[in-house]
Amino acid sequence: MSTPGTGPTAANLRKPAMSDPQGSDPQGSDPLGSEQGPDSQGGPAGAPEQPYLLEVSGVDKSFPGVKALSGMHLNLRHGEVLALVGENGAGKSTLMKLLSGIYQPDAGHFALDGKPFRVSSPKQAQDLGIAIIHQEFNLMPDLTVAENIFIGQERAKAGIFTNDRSLNRRARELLDRLQLPLNPRARVGTLTVAKQQMVEIAKALSYDARVLIMDEPTAALNDAEVATLHGLIRRYVTSDTGVIYISHKMDELQAISQRITVIRDGAFIDTLDTRTSTMKDVISRMVGRELRSDAAPENVRGDRDVVLQVSGLSTKDLLKNVSFELREGEILGFAGLMGAGRTEVARAIVGADKRSSGSILLRGKRIDPANPAQAAEKGIGYLSEDRKHYGLLLNQNVTSNVALSSLGDQFSRFGFVADGAARNRTKELVQTLRVKTPSVNQIVQNLSGGNQQKVVIAKWLVKDCDVLIFDEPTRGIDVGAKEEIYQLLNRLAKDGKSIIMISSELPEVLRMSHRVIVMSEGRVTGELSAGEANSESVMHLATLRPDENPQDAAELGLPTAGTGTASSDGPAPPIDSSSTAATPSVSTDSSDSTDSTDRKGQQR
Amino acid sequence: MTSAEVPVASGGMSDSVRLRLQQLGAFAGLIIIVIFFAIVSDNFFSYDNLVNNVLVSVVLVGILALGGTFVIITGGIDLSVGFGMGVMGMIAGRTLISMNLPLWLGILLTLLAGALIGFINGFNISILGMPPFIATLAMMLICQGLRIVLSDGGASIYFDKLPAFQDIANGELIPKVPNQVLVFIGAAIIAWILLNRTLLGRYTYAIGSNEAATALSGINTRKWKIIVYTVAGVFTGLAGIVSAARLGASPAAGTGYELQAIAAVVIGGTSLAGGSGTIVGTVIGALIIGVLNNGLQTMSVPQQWQYVILGVVILIAVYIDMLRKRSTSTLG
Numbered sequence: 001m002s003t004p005g006t007g008p009t010a011a012n013l014r015k016p017a018m019s020d021p022q023g024s025d026p027q028g029s030d031p032l033g034s035e036q037g038p039d040s041q042g043g044p045a046g047a048p049e050q051p052y053l054l055e056v057s058g059v060d061k062s063f064p065g066v067k068a069l070s071g072m073h074l075n076l077r078h079g080e081v082l083a084l085v086g087e088n089g090a091g092k093s094t095l096m097k098l099l100s101g102i103y104q105p106d107a108g109h110f111a112l113d114g115k116p117f118r119v120s121s122p123k124q125a126q127d128l129g130i131a132i133i134h135q136e137f138n139l140m141p142d143l144t145v146a147e148n149i150f151i152g153q154e155r156a157k158a159g160i161f162t163n164d165r166s167l168n169r170r171a172r173e174l175l176d177r178l179q180l181p182l183n184p185r186a187r188v189g190t191l192t193v194a195k196q197q198m199v200e201i202a203k204a205l206s207y208d209a210r211v212l213i214m215d216e217p218t219a220a221l222n223d224a225e226v227a228t229l230h231g232l233i234r235r236y237v238t239s240d241t242g243v244i245y246i247s248h249k250m251d252e253l254q255a256i257s258q259r260i261t262v263i264r265d266g267a268f269i270d271t272l273d274t275r276t277s278t279m280k281d282v283i284s285r286m287v288g289r290e291l292r293s294d295a296a297p298e299n300v301r302g303d304r305d306v307v308l309q310v311s312g313l314s315t316k317d318l319l320k321n322v323s324f325e326l327r328e329g330e331i332l333g334f335a336g337l338m339g340a341g342r343t344e345v346a347r348a349i350v351g352a353d354k355r356s357s358g359s360i361l362l363r364g365k366r367i368d369p370a371n372p373a374q375a376a377e378k379g380i381g382y383l384s385e386d387r388k389h390y391g392l393l394l395n396q397n398v399t400s401n402v403a404l405s406s407l408g409d410q411f412s413r414f415g416f417v418a419d420g421a422a423r424n425r426t427k428e429l430v431q432t433l434r435v436k437t438p439s440v441n442q443i444v445q446n447l448s449g450g451n452q453q454k455v456v457i458a459k460w461l462v463k464d465c466d467v468l469i470f471d472e473p474t475r476g477i478d479v480g481a482k483e484e485i486y487q488l489l490n491r492l493a494k495d496g497k498s499i500i501m502i503s504s505e506l507p508e509v510l511r512m513s514h515r516v517i518v519m520s521e522g523r524v525t526g527e528l529s530a531g532e533a534n535s536e537s538v539m540h541l542a543t544l545r546p547d548e549n550p551q552d553a554a555e556l557g558l559p560t561a562g563t564g565t566a567s568s569d570g571p572a573p574p575i576d577s578s579s580t581a582a583t584p585s586v587s588t589d590s591s592d593s594t595d596s597t598d599r600k601g602q603q604r
Numbered sequence: 605m606t607s608a609e610v611p612v613a614s615g616g617m618s619d620s621v622r623l624r625l626q627q628l629g630a631f632a633g634l635i636i637i638v639i640f641f642a643i644v645s646d647n648f649f650s651y652d653n654l655v656n657n658v659l660v661s662v663v664l665v666g667i668l669a670l671g672g673t674f675v676i677i678t679g680g681i682d683l684s685v686g687f688g689m690g691v692m693g694m695i696a697g698r699t700l701i702s703m704n705l706p707l708w709l710g711i712l713l714t715l716l717a718g719a720l721i722g723f724i725n726g727f728n729i730s731i732l733g734m735p736p737f738i739a740t741l742a743m744m745l746i747c748q749g750l751r752i753v754l755s756d757g758g759a760s761i762y763f764d765k766l767p768a769f770q771d772i773a774n775g776e777l778i779p780k781v782p783n784q785v786l787v788f789i790g791a792a793i794i795a796w797i798l799l800n801r802t803l804l805g806r807y808t809y810a811i812g813s814n815e816a817a818t819a820l821s822g823i824n825t826r827k828w829k830i831i832v833y834t835v836a837g838v839f840t841g842l843a844g845i846v847s848a849a850r851l852g853a854s855p856a857a858g859t860g861y862e863l864q865a866i867a868a869v870v871i872g873g874t875s876l877a878g879g880s881g882t883i884v885g886t887v888i889g890a891l892i893i894g895v896l897n898n899g900l901q902t903m904s905v906p907q908q909w910q911y912v913i914l915g916v917v918i919l920i921a922v923y924i925d926m927l928r929k930r931s932t933s934t935l936g
Contacts, residue, residue: 352820376822390820393813395879400806405821407806415802459821 051114053078053242054130054211059108061094061266068094072108073268074261076211076242081233083257083274084246085286091266092246096213100125100132112211131209133200135216141189146171148188149203174206178232194225201232212236213244218252219338223548230256248337248504250279251543262286283535297331297530298490300514304328305363307498308380308467310349313358318344318522322358326467326500331493333513333533334502336542341522342502343385346469350375350382362467376405381465383456385472385502387449391456394445398437401444401455402426405463429458433488450481457488468492469500474508486512506535520544525556629924630873630888637892641899648902655781662894663788664689664843666887668865669872670795671722671839673886674832676869677799677812679878680736682833683862684725685840687747690858692718692844694754697761697853700769707768715841721747722837726830744862755855762852773849784846791842796883798835808832812878867914868893871921892917 054076061069069091076082086092097103099110101119110117112128119125125132139148146168156162171184180198182191188199197217204212212233218226233243233256245257253260254274262269262285269285304327313322318341326332334342347353349360351369360367362378369375372382384390393401403411403422411422426440435454437447444455453473460468473489474482489512493499503509509516516528518541526541546553553559642649668685675682695717700710721743728739752758763769773784799805807828810818819825847857872889874881896917900910 350820371824371826372820373822373824381822382820384817384820389814390816392817393810393879395813396809400810404806404810404818404823407803408823412803415804417801417803417806463822 050078051111052076053080053113054244055109055111055114056095056099057109059095059098059110060106061098061103062106067266069098069105069266071267072263074244074263074271076244077258078242079237079239080259081237081243081245081257083253083260084244084263085248085253085260085282086263086269090263090286092263093215094266095263096132096134096215096246099130099213126207126209129208129210130213131204131207131211132213133197133204133215133217135219137196137200139188139196139199139203141187143188144168144184145175145182145186145188145191145199145202146184148199149174149184149206151203153206171202174202178202178205179235180232194221194228197221197229198232205236210241211244212241213246215246216248216338217245218247218249223545226252249543250282253282254279297512297514299329299494300530301329302529304330307363308349309361309364310345311359311361313345313348313360314356315344315348315353316356317353319348320522322519322522322524324517324524324527326498327514328498329493329496330514331489331499331501331512333509333516334500334519335504335506335509335516335538336519336525338504340519340542342519343471344522345519346382346471346500346502349469350380352382376463376465379464379466380469381405381460381463381467382469383460383471383473385475387452387456392444392452395443398430398435398440398442398444398447398455399423399426402429402440402458402462405459410462425462426458429461433458433461434484448477448481450477450485453477453481453485454488457485461492465497467498467500469502471502472504473501474503474505482508506538509538510534518542521547523556523558630871630885630892630921633871633921634888634892634895637895637899641895641902645899645902648899651780653898653902655785658891658894658898659785659788660782661898662890663784664847665861665864665868665893666788666890667791667839667843667846668861669868669886669890670791670883671836672865672869673795673872673874673881673883674799674804674808675736675836676866676874676876677808677878677881678829678832679812679815679876680729680829680833681740681866681876682722682725682836683737683740683866684721684743684747685836685843685865686858686861686863687744687751688718688721688837688840688858689843689847689861690751690853690855691721691747691754692841693848693853693857694751694761694844694855696769696845696848697756697763698754700766701761701763707766710769711845714845715838718837718839718841718844719834720837721840722834723830725837726833729833730826730829747858751857752855755853758855760852760854761848763848770849773846784850787842787846791839792883792887795839799883804828804831804835809879812880814879864893867918870925871918873921873925875925889921892921 052075054074056072056074059069059072060067061072072091072095074082074084074095084092084095094103098105099119101121101124104120110119112130117128119128119130140151143151146164149171150167154162154167168184175182175184178201180202182195182198182202188196191199201212214233217229221229230252233245237243245253247253257274259271260274260277260282261271262282264286272281272285306325307328308326310325311323314320322341322345324332334345336342344353348355348358349369351371351374360369362380367375367378369378369380375382388394393404399419399422403426407417407422411418411425423440429435430437430440433454435447435451435458437451444452447455470489474485477485486508489499489501493514501509501512503512510533513533514530516530516533516538517524518526518528518538520542523546525544525546528537528541544552544556546556546558638649647653668689672682672685692714696710696714699705699713700707703710705713725736725740725743728734728743729736732739755761771783772787773782775783777783777786799808807818807823807825810821810823811825811829811832815825843861844853844857847853868889869881869886870876870889871892872882872885872887874885893914896914897910900913905913
């Protein structure tokens with residue numbers, strides 16, 4: 001962008017025509033102007049008010065096959081915590097990567113204090129004063145706190161010799177200033193996640209960052225740690241700095257943010273004033289299109305045979321006494337917040353992780369898969385949330401990927417591979433699943449996310465598994481392709497496959513699931529029928545924290561609070577989540593069954 | 605042989621234009637080197653020199669590199685094959701000479717011993733979870749000692765009493781072609797079939813491409829990794845047999861061969877990161893090393909400078925390979 005960085009021009013740029021390509025009513029800067037005082041002041045050209053601390057407008061970014069951002073638009077005021085919310089795949093992380101210089105935008109305008117800038121590398125972002133704390137920490141576990149904080153900024157004598165004492169002193173000063181309870185000499189690997197995050201924050205702030213961007217900073221923190229973090233953020237924010245806070249947790253947004261920017265499907269949707277908005281406003285904007293669509297679970301029936309019965313499943317790390325049933329031709333949704341243990345359930349079932357206790361019955365017969373190979377033999381396939389790392393051979397072609405699971409039992413004789421048969425079967429599936437690929441010899445890396453997902457699905461269809469566990473089946477897939485995946489899942493269920501669908505996208509859970517299992521902190525906190533499931537009831541169960549909160553434990557019938565195990569975990573009616581702790585039980589078949597299996601599991 | 609295989613390899617396997625280019629690159633390099641030496645050295649370009657010196661010098665490194673190709677495609681490494689070959693020669697000597705077992709049985713036992721060493725490598729790596737470098741480094745040291753332990757008090761074991769065994773290397777079933785060259789060609793064909801036409805080959809590539817995804821696809825990756833190292837061990841056994849048949853089982857045999865074998869695999873375009881590589885490439889890689897060594901010898905370049913030049917060639921080959929990958933990855 002060749003715009004000069006003068007004040008009036010920057011003000012003009014705040015309402016560029018290109019920033020909201022769709023120009024529809026709830027989008028763009030119009031609602032901003034009408035809802036936000038300072039924003040409307042910024043509207044008139046040449047108004048001499050202070051420019052935004054950080055301004056992003058008209059940003060486009062495409063990847064092969066996916067338009068990740070279009071006309072993205074966001075502004076951060078001085079001294080503000082701006083929450084950025086959106087579903088998975090809405091474009092939050094792409095936007096972050098643009099701001100940190102990992103990706104380059106196709107088009108768009110960035111400005112700091114009204115001065116346009118371009119970030120071409122993470123180092124440059126640091127120099128500009130933009131610090132980003134990613135969900136995955138960039139820390140070196142074997143180095144100390146001080147060494148981590150100042151990595152790359154060590155002041156070495158003669159350019160060679162480091163001075164631990166001065167390094168530790170500088171760290172001490174910084175930590176004191178930030179009031180962080182950390183020992184500069186502690187090894188980072190020995191710290192808790194919360195403290196590691198403090199190290200990340202200290203590292204970011206050691207650069208005198210003016211814009212701090214935090215991606216789901218509380219995903220792995222407990223309530224006390226969240227409060228500490230929020231205290232730190234409040235101390236950090238001055239009239240010269242600002243924070244962009246990415247989170248899904250609505251109560252936190254209300255606690256910490258002044259405004260909330262909602263994005264969806266790579267486009268700006270709205271910016272709301274936190275004080276005057278309800279969480280419903282936020283959620284409805286977040287999920288927008290999908291809530292409006294009439295799509296609902298198909299073929300919901302209660303009279304089907306149980307195919308898979310899991311009881312008392314526990315693992316050393318996380319899962320506690322997980323029990324549920326999966327019926328034939330059913331799509332069983334697994335909802336919960338990040339880290340609730342849904343993926344771990346899937347991995348434990350197929351033997352990718354070790355089970356410490358619990359039993360798995362497949363059509364009434366006990367199975368005990370020690371690894372995914374044995375699970376696949378029994379007809380249970382797991383489709384990972386992370387296709388690139390756990391689903392695909394990216395550098396190999398479509399045929400190799402589709403045939404992989406079935407090479408041994410279908411496409412080989414005496415150990416020799418029957419390429420023709422594998423290719424023909426792949427061609428069939430490419431057609432029925434409508435995989436968009438020039439040929440079955442295409443390298444999978446070159447396909448779009450949706451088509452890669454179809455390749456993974458095809459692999460398991462060839463294997464002819466009865467039970468398919470989809471972990472985030474539409475993650476990283478754009479809107480049109482999502483719809484196709486949904487239809488495909490419905491068709492599979494109709495054909496008698498039993499499907500577990502793990503999803504963090506609530507609308508997806510609600511529109512697809514015949515029943516919903518909700519998890520929190522490694523436990524099943526409830527089971528909802530398609531009729532009972534709605535955003536409130538699912539969210540309520542997903543946010544129960546029996547380990548921290550005795551009320552929640554009581555609601556779940558867990559012994560923590562001294563109450564017996566008899567109380568039911570009936571799904572709470574959709575009321576504001578704050579007041580539901582003592583909701584009397586609404587007895588349903590489903591809750592009874594989980595309850596009884598729970599107890600069985602505990603005796604074991 | 606090599607040029608004829610190229611279209612077959614690319615037609616069937618994981619892919620196609622890219623691999624063909626890679627092999628053409630290595631093949632072009634080989635041709636250029638051959639032409640270079642043919643021009644600058646009077647003694648290089650003769651049938652006698654090309655077959656009896658170049659090809660024969662390539663046989664042992666080549667056979668080891670065939671097994672190494674499997675291991676390296678999985679993303680692993682096998683450092684034990686050089687000294688392992690020395691041990692296998694001794695085992696051939698012990699079974700055939702000391703124990704006087706029948707020829708076929710001695711050969712079989714030697715191959716089985718190779719398989720056993722490979723199996724132990726595979727077990728340590730796959731089941732116990734040791735890094736391949738460390739596990740096979742330890743096995744390399746073990747073999748370095750064992751080949752002397754098994755020797756005749758530190759002396760070589762000779763097979764003069766057993767001309768049939770010596771014929772494996774030095775006989776000429778086809779006139780003017782030493783049998784060891786045929787053994788290498790046969791081993792290369794078997795390796796090619798294993799890698800391109802069997803489950804073992806598919807899973808080798810799959811594990812190297814993405815081991816976690818392969819395991820989650822329901823393949824017992826632990827088992828197949830053990831098999832891969834075991835197969836590499838069988839090739840080590842075969843190399844040991846040829847080496848012993850050629851000159852007798854020497855307690856000094858195999859020194860430095862593991863690195864030459866790895867070099868051949870890498871020059872042939874197999875990625876040390878795993879997931880890609882071909883047998884044809886490895887054969888070409890071995891030939892490049894053989895031609896270089898021999899050509900420099902015929903030009904009277906001292907041995908020490910041959911090492912230097914070989915090192916530089918490896919650097920160039922790997923760099924070209926990286927450039928090629930970078931260009932394809934930006935396309936994707």
